Amino acid sequence: MSRLSRLRFIDVRRTRGPVRRKVRSRGVPPALAEHEIFYTEDVRAAARMVGKVLSPGTLELAEGAEPGFAASLYGVRLRDVSMLYLDLHVAVTLDIPALGPYVCVCMPTNGRVVCAGHGPTFEANTVRALVTSPDTPVTLRFDHDSPMLMIRIEAQPLAAHLTRLLGRSLAHPLALEREFDLASEAAMRWNTAVQLLHAEVYYGDSLVQRGQGLGTLEEFLMSSLLLLQPSNYHEELVRPAGRRERGVVTKATDFIEAHLSERITLGMIARNVHMSVRSIQQAFHDELGMSPVAYIRERRLTRVRDELTDALPSDGVTVTSVAQRWGFGHLGSFSVEYRKRWGESPSETLRR
Structure with a gap:
């Protein structure tokens, strides 16, 4: 068993039945191509499996959606950081009343996803991501052919890392802004962190594949998100050292x-x-x-x-x-x- 095949928030053993493979590739990140968690052409089954990975919710085809619904999910997990790729193929609405105990950066790799629920409605696309918060509602309206790369970070380890960065306990739960501008110059650090994660998962002889450096890589991802994305602790984190x-x-x-x-x-x-x-x-x-x-x-x-x-x-x-x-x-x-x-x-x- 690979170190990167254990998704503890979903029982992958229940998804290993025979499936009809897709005829053509739809841009699955190379690092995840061998880590398919499920594939189904049944809407109810897709809703159930997506609910295991994110949180229970409903999945509905958009009115007038093109035929050919098929849902696939690929993913790996390190310790407290997971890289997931969700493709629903056609226009659908995913409604989740309350997300689980994690923060997730959702980055469409094509098309667009309209995000509503907790805060103003906005469009996530290839240059703007959605950042979710624990225990909040979210409604995602996927356009046709709008697959999404997701970086999921478990909430408790993220809070613990923030505590160590601040050198004090958190007076309030971490609250990150929902819109993440991936096209800004500052966001290059986050893009670099995601690319490093992809490379470490992809190459069989990488440190992560050998079970080394996982904590360092996860802390790099967490620090990049915390230092780049506005939050209720962002000002304190980025305050110049000379004034802190x-x-x-x-x-x-x-x-x-x-x-x-x-x-x-x-x-x-x-x-x-x-x-x-x-x-x-x-x-x-x-x-x-x-x-x-x-x-x-x-x-x-x-x-x-x-x-x-x-x-x-x-x-x-x-x-x-x-x-x-x-x-x-x-x-x-x-x-x-x-x-x-x-x-x-x-x-x-x-x-x-």
Whole structure:
């Protein structure tokens, strides 16, 4: 099984029946060509499968739509970022009352999609994308021949990444603007990030295909979106460094990230940021709502989960070796903490 074939938000095993392949290619990105999730010519079946990937909703043919409806979806998932390609072939309306816990950048590769629901109605096309927010309604009216490339980012990891960039907890949920101008000069960073993702998925000997560098690539995508797209935290993120004082928590977390696999004490953190232990503890409590020790444990648990998620049976990876590498010496206590944090045992993550 490829590291990039596990779409945990959809059970792909239920879609592997015999299908009638398309007669001609409709521009599927080369990296996704071998990762078809489903193909159907039945509208109800398409609505059901799209609902598994996005959120439950309805799919209706537009009045006077040309015959020949066929829905296909291709996709891969890294850890918390997925690249998906949806093609509905003819003019249809997709209505979703409430999206799931993710942010999705929806980029038509041809034609246009009129976007309504949460905020002003606008047209997404090859130079303007839609950015969705969790738990919001969306109605998408696809023109004929308007396939869409989607970059889906799970909400909780995105919020955690934003927290680390800011060096403080989020006072309000992240709210991104819906319209994303892909033709602007600044958007080149996002386009570059998407192209890098495509290349890493496409080439069989890439770092991502070998299970390396996934976190770095995902953080690049998240940072690009957060730094480019206006949001309720955008001004703070892009404020020039000369006008933005680096807080004690940011300095401390930078030190922790750089030494996460090593022994870390509060005294070491205090010496690195030139603050007292008590001041650091108070700053973490005020900004992140947790102690430095709890923060270190959370980050290590995340690293363990990342490695176990990426591992394949042929790698010979064991729960014990990964846990010990990230500073968990007592395996019994580690397993209890891991299950409490992720809702499953470490061995269950490794087998998935």
